[in-house]
Amino acid sequence: xxxxxxxxxxxxxxxxxxxxxxxxxxxxxxxxxxxxxxxxxxxxxxxxxxxxxxxxxxxxxxxxxxxxxxxxxxxxxxxxxxxxxxxxxxxxxxxxxxxxxxxxxxxxxxxxxxxxxxxxxxxxxxxxxxxxxxxxxxxxxxxxxxxxxxxxxxxxxxxxxxxxxxxxxxxxxxxxxxxxxxxxxxxxxxxxxxxxxxxxxxxxxxxxxxxxxxxxxxxxxxxxxxxxxxxxxxxxxxxxxxxxxxxxxxxxxxxxxxxxxxxxxxxxxxxxxxxxxxxxxxxxxxxxxxxxxxx
Amino acid sequence: xxxxxxxxxxxxxxxxxxxxxxxxxxxxxxxxxxxxxxxxxxxxxxxxxxxxxxxxxxxxxxxxxxxxxxxxxxxxxxxxxxxxxxxxxxxxxxxxxxxxxxxxxxxxxxxxxxxxxxxxxxxxxxxxxxxxxxxxxxxxxxxxxxxxxxxxxxxxxxxxxxxxxxxxxxxxxxxxxxxxxxxxxxxxxxxxxxxxxxxxxxxxxxxxxxxxxxxxxxxxxxxxxxxxxxxxxxxxxxxxxxxxxxxxxxxxxxxxxxxxxxxxxxxxxxxxxxxxxxxxxxxxxxxxxxxxxxxxxxxxxxxxxxxxxxxxxxxxxxxxxxxxxxxxxxxxxxxxxxxxxxxxxxxxxxxxxxxxxxxxxxxxxxxxxxx
Numbered sequence: 001x002x003x004x005x006x007x008x009x010x011x012x013x014x015x016x017x018x019x020x021x022x023x024x025x026x027x028x029x030x031x032x033x034x035x036x037x038x039x040x041x042x043x044x045x046x047x048x049x050x051x052x053x054x055x056x057x058x059x060x061x062x063x064x065x066x067x068x069x070x071x072x073x074x075x076x077x078x079x080x081x082x083x084x085x086x087x088x089x090x091x092x093x094x095x096x097x098x099x100x101x102x103x104x105x106x107x108x109x110x111x112x113x114x115x116x117x118x119x120x121x122x123x124x125x126x127x128x129x130x131x132x133x134x135x136x137x138x139x140x141x142x143x144x145x146x147x148x149x150x151x152x153x154x155x156x157x158x159x160x161x162x163x164x165x166x167x168x169x170x171x172x173x174x175x176x177x178x179x180x181x182x183x184x185x186x187x188x189x190x191x192x193x194x195x196x197x198x199x200x201x202x203x204x205x206x207x208x209x210x211x212x213x214x215x216x217x218x219x220x221x222x223x224x225x226x227x228x229x230x231x232x233x234x235x236x237x238x239x240x241x242x243x244x245x246x247x248x249x250x251x252x253x254x255x256x257x258x259x260x261x262x263x264x265x266x267x268x269x270x271x272x273x274x275x276x277x278x279x280x281x282x283x284x285x286x287x288x289x290x291x292x293x294x295x
Numbered sequence: 296x297x298x299x300x301x302x303x304x305x306x307x308x309x310x311x312x313x314x315x316x317x318x319x320x321x322x323x324x325x326x327x328x329x330x331x332x333x334x335x336x337x338x339x340x341x342x343x344x345x346x347x348x349x350x351x352x353x354x355x356x357x358x359x360x361x362x363x364x365x366x367x368x369x370x371x372x373x374x375x376x377x378x379x380x381x382x383x384x385x386x387x388x389x390x391x392x393x394x395x396x397x398x399x400x401x402x403x404x405x406x407x408x409x410x411x412x413x414x415x416x417x418x419x420x421x422x423x424x425x426x427x428x429x430x431x432x433x434x435x436x437x438x439x440x441x442x443x444x445x446x447x448x449x450x451x452x453x454x455x456x457x458x459x460x461x462x463x464x465x466x467x468x469x470x471x472x473x474x475x476x477x478x479x480x481x482x483x484x485x486x487x488x489x490x491x492x493x494x495x496x497x498x499x500x501x502x503x504x505x506x507x508x509x510x511x512x513x514x515x516x517x518x519x520x521x522x523x524x525x526x527x528x529x530x531x532x533x534x535x536x537x538x539x540x541x542x543x544x545x546x547x548x549x550x551x552x553x554x555x556x557x558x559x560x561x562x563x564x565x566x567x568x569x570x571x572x573x574x575x576x577x578x579x580x581x582x583x584x585x586x587x588x589x590x591x592x593x594x595x596x597x598x599x600x601x602x603x604x605x606x607x608x609x610x611x612x613x614x615x616x617x618x619x620x621x622x623x624x625x626x627x628x629x630x631x632x633x634x635x636x637x638x639x640x641x642x643x644x645x646x647x648x649x650x651x652x653x654x655x656x657x658x659x660x661x662x663x664x665x666x
Contacts, residue, residue: 174379186512186529190596190608201597202604202613202624225525228599233523254380260391290409 085155088148092129101159115162116153118224121217123149127226135204136227139212163223163233170215171250172243180248183241187232195265196249201228211253211264215246327424335417348414355407362399369393488662491549492532493634494653499536503639508533509554509583509648512545516647519574519581519638522556525600529586530554532650549658551586552634553596553605554648555616561603566619572635574648581648583634584620587659588612590627605631632656 089097096108103110111119122128126140144152153165172180185194191207193199198209205228210218219242225231237245263271304325310318320330337345375389430438451458497505509517510533517530530552534544544550557563557580563573573579584605588595593609603617612625620631635651657665 182512190594191598199597199608201599201606202602205599207597225523225600228601230527230598230600231523231525233521233526235518235521236523236526236528251380255377256380256384256387258375258377258386258390260387260394286405 081151082154082158084148085151085153085158088144088152089155092143093152096130101156110160111156112160113162114156114160115224116150116157116165117163117220118226119153119156120149120165121220121224121226123152124214124220125212125217136206139208166216166219166223166239170219170243170246172240172245172247174247176240176244177248177251179241180244180246183237183245184248187237188245191229193267195267196252197264197266210249213249215250218246218249219243323421327426329422329424330419331422332420333417334419336415345415348410352407352411352414355403355410359400359403359407362396362403366393366396366400369396483664484662488659488664489657490653491658492534492538492544492547493550493552493650496534499534503649506637506639506649506651507544509552509636509650510544514545516641517554518641518645518647519556520645522554522581524556524580525558526556527596527598527600528554529596530583530648549585549587551594551596552583553586553598554581554583554636555598556581557603557617558600561617563616564618566621566630566633569619569633572633572651574636574638576637581636582616583636583648584614584616584631585634585654585658586631588627589622589629589631589660590625592659595631629661632658 089101090099093108096104097111098104098108101111119128122137123144124142124146126142127137129143130137131140142149150165157164191199191201192210193207196210198207200206207229213221221229222232222237222242222245223234232242234242257265263274305313305321310321313321316333320333323330369392373389373392375386377386378384493507495505496507500507509530511517511528511530514533514535516533517528522528531550532544532547537543538547542548563579563582565572571577571579573582586594586596588607588609590607590610590612593607595605595607595612595614597606597608598604598616599606603615604623605614605616605620606612607614607625607627610626612627613623614620614627614631615623619633622628622630632654634654636648637651638646639649641647
């Protein structure tokens with residue numbers, strides 16, 4: 001709730017000039033054919049707008065003073081990093097997300113308030129920069145290296161705020177794996193599956209497999225809720241619980257299959273198809289061999 | 296059935312004069328099977344080729360036996376104990392080795408037998424007579440007489456008491472398994488399908504006016520603060536007491552509920568009579584639906600936070616949460632039941648979710664008595 005309020009303030013602050021401009025520009029044009037009496041009302045309205053703007057500006061600066069820069073203090077990224085991120089943004093992202101990060105209709109969404117976590121997830125998994133408009137952006141090779149990704153995240157966060165990229169070790173200890181398993185089954189397994197291989201959603205969208213996901217990509221995905229994925233904030237799943245989930249997923253991925261070849265654990269239907277085609281095929285070959293004439 | 300007559304075959308004296316092979320061919324012929332071609336593969340005994348073939352068959356049998364021994368040894372000696380990744384995960388070979396040795400044992404036994412036939416036994420081609428047309432009159436009359444006498448021997452046409460009591464017993468034997476299959480549909484389920492543990496309970500929750508607190512999968516009360524816009528949580532009625540059938544709020548099959556916080560700009564078009572069932576009630580931002588799909592009872596919980604669609608993984612039903620979980624795709628025909636929720640201030644000053652009342656309709660798939 002508190003975070004939410006902060007974002008709202010930030011947003012209002014960002015849009016403040018637009019509010020007053022419409023108020024001032026739209027009112028006189030509507031004013032013309034109306035009786036003069038209303039001028040006092042217009043003045044009042046302009047005055048109210050000015051007061052509101054002042055209040056918003058002061059609140060914004062107060063917020064800026066108290067909240068400090070959201071990323072710089074815990075990520076250790078400096079102003080030069082933000083500057084570098086800005087340059088990367090202006091080369092690779094600005095076409096779709098706009099110069100003010102507020103998005104371009106039909107091309108890319110606003111990045112105000114998405115935070116460094118969302119940028120880190122989208123860019124480090126190669127989903128951004130996107131190659132085209134589709135049902136969903138698939139994972140592909142990342143275009144930027146780790147440092148550039150962090151810089152981009154720092155820049156976007158410095159403009160719009162939002163959840164930061166978590167630092168440090170994001171994988172819980174071994175004794176947290178069981179708890180992570182419980183939490184994974186409660187919160188994640190419905191879409192990503194009990195084996196983490198993903199599942200189809202509606203209209204060509206998918207919950208992706210977690211095969212290639214790194215610790216930090218998992219945590220940033222939970223924090224930011226990319227595309228159709230719900231958000232799992234630090235209030236809902238504490239950072240320790242997130243680390244436990246990461247530990248569980250990574251253990252699951254690294255664990256060998258006790259039954260031999262797992263065929264990437266893609267599920268009973270596909271395994272049965274392999275058993276049928278392979279097994280019945282072998283039986284057919286054996287039958288042909290038994291019945292063949294010996295010359 | 297029997298076109299041949301025993302007198303057509305060779306006599307006993309003739310048979311005594313024959314070699315065993317000739318006698319075998321004669322007996323096959325008497326049974327309507329004609330051996331057209333028969334040749335010993337190794338007419339000269341003990342050639343190198345024969346010995347080689349013999350060794351091949353013996354090798355297959357030996358491999359089979361050794362694999363069986365290996366299976367027994369590994370079954371006793373081998374261990375199946377799960378280890379964390381990073382340690383030697385030797386358990387991964389246990390099942391494949393058991394399966395592999397078993398397969399080798401059986402396959403090589405079969406291979407050995409087939410090779411035995413193919414390499415060592417005489418090659419043979421036979422033709423069997425086909426018996427066309429119906430049986431002849433003699434056979435028909437004899438069979439008929441056997442059946443008639445057999446039925447008369449039971450005396451059933453005269454002994455009506457036995458016949459009727461036997462019919463009664465037979466009917467009972469046939470009906471009992473049928474009752475086991477169909478009986479469940481005859482017996483009414485009572486009211487247990489019509490309410491869940493969210494039902495108001497002033498005895499258990501006197502402080503909240505009987506309203507049941509909503510908890511997550513770890514029994515923690517759920518607060519609006521916990522959820523960001525676009526977040527979901529699987530929640531349950533916070534009833535820790537065991538019910539009559541031994542479940543509690545977390546384990547009862549009817550409990551799972553999906554609590555959703557909408558994104559900014561998303562609003563719900565409520566179904567008739569369901570306006571204001573979320574929180575805040577004037578413009579709901581948090582809404583809760585039963586997770587049990589109305590088609591076949593699977594957990595419908597694949598939530599797309601941008602489109603507001605909720606998918607069921609079993610048969611691809613889709614529900615539009617922004618229209619009060621109306622079914623928009625797939626086999627489900629009814630909306631997911633909505634849980635009326637509100638908040639109360641807890642002891643720590645935070646707000647926590649409570650169920651205002653039970654679901655107003657039966658959750659899950661339809662049934663006959665469903666209103």
